[in-house]
Amino acid sequence: MSETPRQITLQEWDRQVEFWQAAGVPQPAYGGPLGRHAADGDTRLLQLRYDNSRAALRLWNFLLTEEDRLRAAREAGRKLVGTMKDLGTVPVLAYSLDNLVAFYPDGAWWIPCVMEVNSGLLQIADSLGVDESFCPVRAMLGAFVTGAHFPIPDLLTCSVGATCDDFSAIAQRLSGLGHPILWWEIPHRRIPDPGEEATELPGGFSAPASLVRFVRSELERLRRALEELSGQTLDDDTLRRGIVQANHVRALLARLRDLAFTATPCPMPALEMLIAEMLAIHFCSDQDETIVVLQELLGEVTLRVAAGTGYSPADAARIFWVNPVADLQVMNLLEDCGGRICGTEYLFAHALDPIPETVPPLEALAQMALADPMVGSTTDRATRIVAEIRRFGAEAVIVSRIPGASHCALEGEIIGELVRAECGLPVLEIEVPPLTDALRPTLSTRLQALVETVKNRRNR
Amino acid sequence: MYTCPYVPAQWIAAHGLQPHRLIPAPIEGASTIPRIEGLCPYARAFANDAAAGVEVTGIVLTTACDQMRRVFDLLVHRIETPAFLLNVPSTWQTVAAPRLYLDELKRLGRFLVRLGGREPSKEELARIMLDATASHPRDEDGVHGIPCGCGSGAPVAVVGGPLMQRDRVLFDIVHECGGRIVLDATETGQRSLPAPFDRRRLTDDPLLELAQVYFQIPDVSRRPNGELYRWLAAELPRAGARGVILHHYVWCDKWHAEFERLKEWAHLPMLRLDSEGRGEMDSPRVRNRIHAFVETLR
Structure with a gap:
């Protein structure tokens, strides 16, 4: 276990790394001071506060070196697959083949935050007619135009159907710019009609068996495309091994979340937990290393819980957080305001559930894709949120709106209604743009008010 | 009542129900969906008009637009009129996509029967489709x-x-x-x-x-x-x-x-x-x- 848990600045981290380097403490190949990323333009890192464990340092370095990994993979002759609007399905297929690397171009949505809007990506999106009325994921368009943040993939896939309009529109714009896309359909998940054959999905939802068959046929198309790209056969046994490996990641994350969201004091800050959860979607371009990173993080958290160490205050308000934030600093802010995270639904709860291993592998992936909370009704999503609130003992809910995202216009209202009705908890809806500096006083006030409300309710 | 062009009026008519394509007129001050940042005005106006509609047996929305898909979620909570969400695939090049749409029309048919419509015969549907071809579609x-x-x-x-x-x-x-x-x-x-x-x-x-x-x-x-x-x-x-x-x-x-x-x-x-x-x-x-x-x- 590292020293007493505390949040440190990037400068403190760099001094610590310098000390370790001088002492010969081994680090991964991608390790080193975080300050080098800030010097490369990721200036938001200077404003964040980080957990002081080696495991957290490894997590950050792993996240911030993805582009290097992608370029190295290409140089090594591996093919790159960009999996757009895909929260955990195609990467499982791709990583089953040893010469493919899948990544998540949508991840560019954090570039405006991390580079504090100095990357020029949003301006490029503006010039292409995709302005600030769209979700910050429009930064992806700029990243494709500049080619500066990730290599242009050899194959680009995008799920459409029951997805948000803004991303679908952005992807179509990308296609119009000459980037061929393999579109695959993820239909809206509906409740099976009475008497209709139904399939229970991971996470507890159910869907008509016909829809599962439909998605399976779409995944067959993807399988063939990946086979063609890799020159290898992606048979069921190979895919089954890929699923087992993906489940390993999910199991690690499940244990990590259980500990981080339930232990008192809180053993790992919200920001590191957000990054850790994101690894489940696409493995940050290296599935094996993802496992190592998560194992180390889990080891640290386990030791902290056993030692009873963590973050204060011990009476922090237990918050369930809905949707990822465009500005990472807001996760620090929550803790500054006296809150802690006790449960999350960052749009990809299904990517944290184990993929069934007892059914044919493509069927299992089809079930998993249909379990995506965003492809069903908001009521379904809210139902799952309510279950997780109860599981983790959250005392309030924050619905964090993503500016311009089509799902955010109405979902907060539905989620709020259900949470209030079922749990009787306070719900706060906020909007988090890529940089919240100008909004910080307002956001702080709102978060503090929520925390106070939670604490007052304890005394009733 | 519907608004999306992927809802075939002839299919509703063949079930003995009157299709009504709603082209909304925004109702100021309507409260089914209060004005909300980020919400398409057409989707909002449709929801408000649909909710205010009298003598409407059922409402059909589609997934062609994500905002309308989510309006459906809200409508089923806020109004008593039965609503149906027709899954319209975004992709179209595969054999499976139009087949899914066809299956959805059949499902819509079952919904219409539940609303009090009658299951149409092939001949009846064909006749209605022929009539529609002969008449000016705008008129209806x-x-x-x-x-x-x-x-x-x-x-x-x-x-x-x-x-x-x-x-x-x-x-x-x-x-x-x-x-x-x-x-x-x-x-x-x-x-x-x-x-x-x-x-x-x-x-x-x-x-x-x-x-x-x-x-x-x-x-x-x-x-x-x-x-x-x-x-x-x-x-x-x-x-x-x-x-x-x-x-x-x-x-x-x-x-x-x-x-x-x-x-x-x-x-x-x-x-x-x-x-x-x-x-x-x-x-x-x-x-x-x-x-x-x-x-x-x-």
Whole structure:
């Protein structure tokens, strides 16, 4: 276990790394001071506060070196697959083949935050007619135009159907710019009609068996495309091994979340937990290393819980957080305001559930894709949120709106209604743009008010 | 009641129910969905109008637009009128996509029966489809008339999503500014009309023919949406359009994102009109913009 848990600045981290380097403490190949990323333009890192464990340092370095990994993979002759609007399905297929690397171009949505809007990506999106009325994921368009943040993939896939309009529109714009896309359909998940054959999905939802068959046929198309790209056969046994490996990641994350969201004091800050959860979607371009990173993080958290160490205050308000934030600093802010995270639904709860291993592998992936909370009704999503609130003992809910995202216009209202009705908890809806500096006083006030409300309710 | 063009009116009529394509007129102060940042005004107006509708047996929405998909979620909580969400695939090149649409129409049929409709015979459906082919489709669904293209004004095409009732004034303003709309390629215009039914296929399997024809309606929501451009490539020169007005509502991402691409593709002067759905098409500002645009086309 590292020293007493505390949040440190990037400068403190760099001094610590310098000390370790001088002492010969081994680090991964991608390790080193975080300050080098800030010097490369990721200036938001200077404003964040980080957990002081080696495991957290490894997590950050792993996240911030993805582009290097992608370029190295290409140089090594591996093919790159960009999996757009895909929260955990195609990467499982791709990583089953040893010469493919899948990544998540949508991840560019954090570039405006991390580079504090100095990357020029949003301006490029503006010039292409995709302005600030769209979700910050429009930064992806700029990243494709500049080619500066990730290599242009050899194959680009995008799920459409029951997805948000803004991303679908952005992807179509990308296609119009000459980037061929393999579109695959993820239909809206509906409740099976009475008497209709139904399939229970991971996470507890159910869907008509016909829809599962439909998605399976779409995944067959993807399988063939990946086979063609890799020159290898992606048979069921190979895919089954890929699923087992993906489940390993999910199991690690499940244990990590259980500990981080339930232990008192809180053993790992919200920001590191957000990054850790994101690894489940696409493995940050290296599935094996993802496992190592998560194992180390889990080891640290386990030791902290056993030692009873963590973050204060011990009476922090237990918050369930809905949707990822465009500005990472807001996760620090929550803790500054006296809150802690006790449960999350960052749009990809299904990517944290184990993929069934007892059914044919493509069927299992089809079930998993249909379990995506965003492809069903908001009521379904809210139902799952309510279950997780109860599981983790959250005392309030924050619905964090993503500016311009089509799902955010109405979902907060539905989620709020259900949470209030079922749990009787306070719900706060906020909007988090890529940089919240100008909004910080307002956001702080709102978060503090929520925390106070939670604490007052304890005394009733 | 429905608004999306992928809902076949003939299928509803064949069940003995009266199809009504709702072209909403925004109700000020309506509270089913209060004005919310980020919400498409058309989706909001549809929800408010649908909720206020009396003597409506059922409401049909589709997944062609994510905002309408989510409006469905809200409607089922807020109103007692049964609502149905028709899954319209975005992709279209596979065998499975139109098959899914056909299955969805069958499911819609079961919903209509539950509402009190009757299961139609093949013959009855075929007859209704033939009648629709013979009559002017505009007459029965109440959407905008096909522009006559007559007159001497500068020929303009209007492209975009659906137009609300009040935004129909756009046609008059173009005329008053010295132009004439020769192609209505909005969702409530010619573009969303189904192609004529094939009489032979209609006799063999009318529902299959209905599904095939409706599934081919070109729309911005399709991925890829190349069929929309193919349709425009045929219709813009046929209509003789010398300029294009793209109309969309704020927060309508799909049409909003298409403007620059359409401009690059069309090689025609273009004017973009984005609307908050509050009748601002009739504002002096919009009128001036249209006037200036039409002048450049002369």
